[in-house]
Amino acid sequence: xxxxxxxxxxxxxQATTQRWSLREAVEGCARAGIxxxxxxxxxxxxxxxxxxxxxxxxxxxxxxxVCRGGMFPAATAAERQAxxxxxxxxxxxxxxxxxxxxxxxCGPAPNRDIVAARAMVRAGIAALLPYAQERGVRLGIExxxxxxxxxxxxxVTLAEANALVEAFAxxxxxxxxxxxxxxxxxxxxxxxxxxxxxxxxxHVNDWLVxxxxxxxxxxxxxxxxxxxxxxxxxxxxxGYTGPIEVEIFNQALWNMPYDEVLALMRERYLAYV
Amino acid sequence: xxxxxxxxxxxxxQATTQRWSLREAVEGCARAGIxxxxxxxxxxxxxxxxxxxxxxxxxxxxxxxVCRGGMFPAATAAERQAxxxxxxxxxxxxxxxxxxxxxxxCGPAPNRDIVAARAMVRAGIAALLPYAQERGVRLGIExxxxxxxxxxxxxVTLAEANALVEAFAxxxxxxxxxxxxxxxxxxxxxxxxxxxxxxxxxHVNDWLVxxxxxxxxxxxxxxxxxxxxxxxxxxxxxGYTGPIEVEIFNQALWNMPYDEVLALMRERYLAYV
Numbered sequence: 001x002x003x004x005x006x007x008x009x010x011x012x013x014q015a016t017t018q019r020w021s022l023r024e025a026v027e028g029c030a031r032a033g034i035x036x037x038x039x040x041x042x043x044x045x046x047x048x049x050x051x052x053x054x055x056x057x058x059x060x061x062x063x064x065x066v067c068r069g070g071m072f073p074a075a076t077a078a079e080r081q082a083x084x085x086x087x088x089x090x091x092x093x094x095x096x097x098x099x100x101x102x103x104x105x106c107g108p109a110p111n112r113d114i115v116a117a118r119a120m121v122r123a124g125i126a127a128l129l130p131y132a133q134e135r136g137v138r139l140g141i142e143x144x145x146x147x148x149x150x151x152x153x154x155x156v157t158l159a160e161a162n163a164l165v166e167a168f169a170x171x172x173x174x175x176x177x178x179x180x181x182x183x184x185x186x187x188x189x190x191x192x193x194x195x196x197x198x199x200x201x202x203h204v205n206d207w208l209v210x211x212x213x214x215x216x217x218x219x220x221x222x223x224x225x226x227x228x229x230x231x232x233x234x235x236x237x238x239g240y241t242g243p244i245e246v247e248i249f250n251q252a253l254w255n256m257p258y259d260e261v262l263a264l265m266r267e268r269y270l271a272y273v
Numbered sequence: 274x275x276x277x278x279x280x281x282x283x284x285x286x287q288a289t290t291q292r293w294s295l296r297e298a299v300e301g302c303a304r305a306g307i308x309x310x311x312x313x314x315x316x317x318x319x320x321x322x323x324x325x326x327x328x329x330x331x332x333x334x335x336x337x338x339v340c341r342g343g344m345f346p347a348a349t350a351a352e353r354q355a356x357x358x359x360x361x362x363x364x365x366x367x368x369x370x371x372x373x374x375x376x377x378x379c380g381p382a383p384n385r386d387i388v389a390a391r392a393m394v395r396a397g398i399a400a401l402l403p404y405a406q407e408r409g410v411r412l413g414i415e416x417x418x419x420x421x422x423x424x425x426x427x428x429v430t431l432a433e434a435n436a437l438v439e440a441f442a443x444x445x446x447x448x449x450x451x452x453x454x455x456x457x458x459x460x461x462x463x464x465x466x467x468x469x470x471x472x473x474x475x476h477v478n479d480w481l482v483x484x485x486x487x488x489x490x491x492x493x494x495x496x497x498x499x500x501x502x503x504x505x506x507x508x509x510x511x512g513y514t515g516p517i518e519v520e521i522f523n524q525a526l527w528n529m530p531y532d533e534v535l536a537l538m539r540e541r542y543l544a545y546v
Contacts, residue, residue: 108482112500118459147420149457150482150498160459184422186391186433209381209423211487225423227385 001233003270010269011036011064013203013247014043017261018254022047026059032262036062036243038103044093053096064101064243065140065176065201066094071107072124073117073154080120083107084127091128094137100242101140101200102132103176106155108148117154122164125173133172140176140200141165145184147214158182158191165198176201177235178247180218183207183226192234199240203247204228204273216251221268228272244273274506276543283542284309284337286476286520287316290531295320297531299332305535309335309516311376317366326369336372337516338413338449338474339363344380345397346390346427353393356380357400364401367410373515374413374473375405376449379428381421390427395437398446406445413449413473414438418457420487431455431464438471450508451476451520453491456499465507472513476520477501477546489524494541501545517546 012034017025022043029037037056044052044066056063069090074080094102104125109117125139132139141161144153155161161175175195180203182188192199206224211217221228232244246265253261285307287298295316302310310329317325317339329336342363347353367375377398382390398412405412414434417426428434434448448468453476455461465472479497484490494501505517519538526534 109498112498114457114498114500145420146418146457147484147487150480150484156457157459184387184419184429186430207423211420211423214420214484214487225382225385225387227387 001229003229004273007033007266007269008035009242009244010034010266011038011062011243011245012262012265013038013067013245014040015067016246016248016253016265017258020258022052023055026055026061028258028262029061030059031259032266034262034266036064038065038067038245038247039063039097039099040067041090041093049093049096056097062243063097063099064245065103066090066097066099068103068105069128069139070104070153073107073109073120075110080124084124087124087128088131091132091135091137095135099137101138101174101176103201104139104141105144106141106153108151109154114149114154118160121155122167125164125168129168129170129173133170137172138200139173141173142176142178142201143181145181157185158195159187162191162194174198174200176203178203179226179228179231180205180207183231188231189234192231192238196238199235199238201242201245202232202235202240203245204232204269205246205248216249218248218250220248220253220264221246222272232273244269274502276502277546280306280539280542281308282515282517283307283539284311284335284516284518285535285538286311286340286518287313288340289519289521289526289538290534291527293531295325296328299328299334301531301535302334303332304532305539307535307539309337311338311340311518311520312336312370312372313340314363314366322366322369329370335516336370337518338374338376339367339370339372341376341378342401342412343377343426346380346382346393348383353397357397360397360401361404364405364408364410368408372410374411374447374449376474377412377414378417379414379426381424382427387422387427394428395440398437398441402441402443402446406443410445411473412446414446415449415451415474416454418454430458431468432460435464435467447471447473449474449476452499452501452504453478453480456480456504461504462507465504465511469511472508472511474515474518475505475508475513476518477505477542478519478521489522491521491523493521493526493537494519495545505546517542
C-alpha cells in the first residue's frame with residue numbers, strides 16, 4: 001500500500017467545484033497542475049460542446065469521464081425510449097470530448113417494483129451499448145449507495161454492476177467505483193477483484209460521521225472513515241491504472257474559494273489515497 | 274399474497290411513540306386492540322423492570338422484543354468487556370419480560386477498520402450467546418441500512434447476519450429483518466429464504482422519497498416505495514409466524530396524538546402489510 005508521489009492520475013470531477021463554469025474549472029486545473037477533469041453535462045450545455053472540446057484540448061487536459069447517462073427505468077415504453085435518445089446525446093458528447101468513460105447512474109424505479117426496474121436498466125443498457133460501441137465510447141455503470149435506491153439508482157452494489165457487465169461481456173461496458181457508494185459493503189474486496197479488467201473509473205472522497213446530509217454531505221479525503229488507501233490498492237490490484245476523480249458534493253466545500261479546494265484535494269490525495 | 278384480516282400479529286415498537294412512557298404505550302395498545310409491544314431499554318429504565326413486567330403482564334401483552342443490545346466493537350479490550358456486561362443486563366431484562374428476542378444493533382467501528390470491527394461483532398456475540406442461552410433469551414442480529422455503517426452498525430446486509438447465524442448454528446441466535454434496512458438489497462429474496470428457520474423478528478415501516486432524514490425520516494406503511502406485502506409474504510414463506518413490529522422513527526409522527534398514530538398504523542398494516 002504505497003502512497004502516490006505525484007498527481008499524474010488525479011482528476012477533478014466538476015461536481016466538486018459546483019459554481020465554476022467549465023472554462024473556470026479547466027483554468028483551475030491548469031493552475032493547480034491537475035492533469036484531468038470529469039465534465040458534467042449541465043456545465044457542457046452552458047459552454048457549448050465545440051467550445052468545451054477546444055478548452056480541454058488547448059489546456060492539454062485528459063477527460064476522465066462525462067457525467068452522466070443512465071436513468072433508464074420509466075413508466076412507459078415511450079418514456080424509456082426518450083431516455084435512450086438522451087443517452088445517445090450523452091454518448092455523442094463523450095465521443096467529442098474523447099472521454100474515457102460515460103458514467104451511468106441507472107435511475108430509480110417508476111413505482112414500487114424495484115425488481116422490474118432493474119430489468120429496465122438491463123434493457124436500457126442493451127439498447128444503448130451498440131450506439132456507444134460504434135462511437136468508441138465506453139459505458140461505466142456506477143452503483144450508488146443503497147440510500148439512493150428510492151430516488152437515483154436501483155443499482156446499488158458493485159456485485160449487481162459486475163453481474164450486468166458479465167452478462168453483456170462487451171469491452172465497451174464496465175463499472176465505475178466510487179468509495180462513497182461502496183465502502184460499507186461486506187463483499188467489497190471480493191467484488192473489486194471480480195471487476196478485474198472492467199473497472200473504467202474510480203472516484204474518491206470520504207464518508208463523514210455523523211453524515212451531514214445524504215446528498216451534500218460527502219467529505220474531503222481524510223475527514224471521514226473510509227479506508228481510502230486500502231480500497232485504492234485493491235482497485236490497483238484489479239488492474240485499474242486510469243484517472244482517479246475527486247468527486248465531492250458538499251455545500252461547505254462549494255462555499256470555499258475553489259483554488260483552495262483544489263490545493264486541499266491535491267494534498268489529501270497524496271496523503272490518503 | 275393475501276392481506277391480513279386481523280391484527281393478531283401486530284406489535285407496537287416503542288420507537289414509534291417516542292413521547293409515551295411504557296405505561297402509556299401499554300395502555301395505548303390496550304385501547305387500540307394491539308396485542309404486542311416492543312420495549313426499549315431507556316423506557317424500561319424510566320419505569321423500572323419490576324413495574325414494567327407487571328404492566329405488560331396485567332395488560333396481557335406479548336413482548337415481541339427488547340431494543341436493544343449490541344454495540345460490540347470498541348477500541349480497547351476493557352471497553353469491549355464493558356459492552357458485554359451491558360449486553361448481559363439487556364439479556365436479563367429480556368428474560369424478565371419474557372421477550373421473544375433481544376434485538377442486536379451491532380455497533381460501528383472504533384476507527385477506519387470496518388473489517389476488524391466485524392470480527393469484534395463476531396467475538397462479542399460469541400461472548401454473549403452462552404449467557405443468553407442460559408436465561409432462555411434469543412438474540413436477533415438486525416442488519417442496519419448501509420447508511421448507518423459509519424455510526425451504528427457494521428452489519429449492514431441480511432447476508433452478513435445470515436452468515437453469522439450459520440457460523441454459530443445456535444437456536445438462540447437469529448436475524449431480525451426490518452424492511453427499512455433491507456428493502457434495497459438486490460439479493461433480498463434469496464437472503465430471506467436463506468434465513469428460513471432463524472428469523473426472530475420482522476419490522477415494518479416505509480421508505481419515503483425523497484428521504485426527509487436518514488434517522489428520523491422513516492415513513493408510515495403505504496407512504497413510501499417499499500413492496501411491503503411482497504416482502505412480508507417472503508418472510509412468511511421462510512416460516513416466520515411471529516409478531517410484526519411497526520417501528521417508525523419520524524419527527525412528524527412523534528408530534529401527532531399517539532392514539533391517532535396507533536389507529537393509522539393498524540389501518541395501514543391491514544392495507545399494506
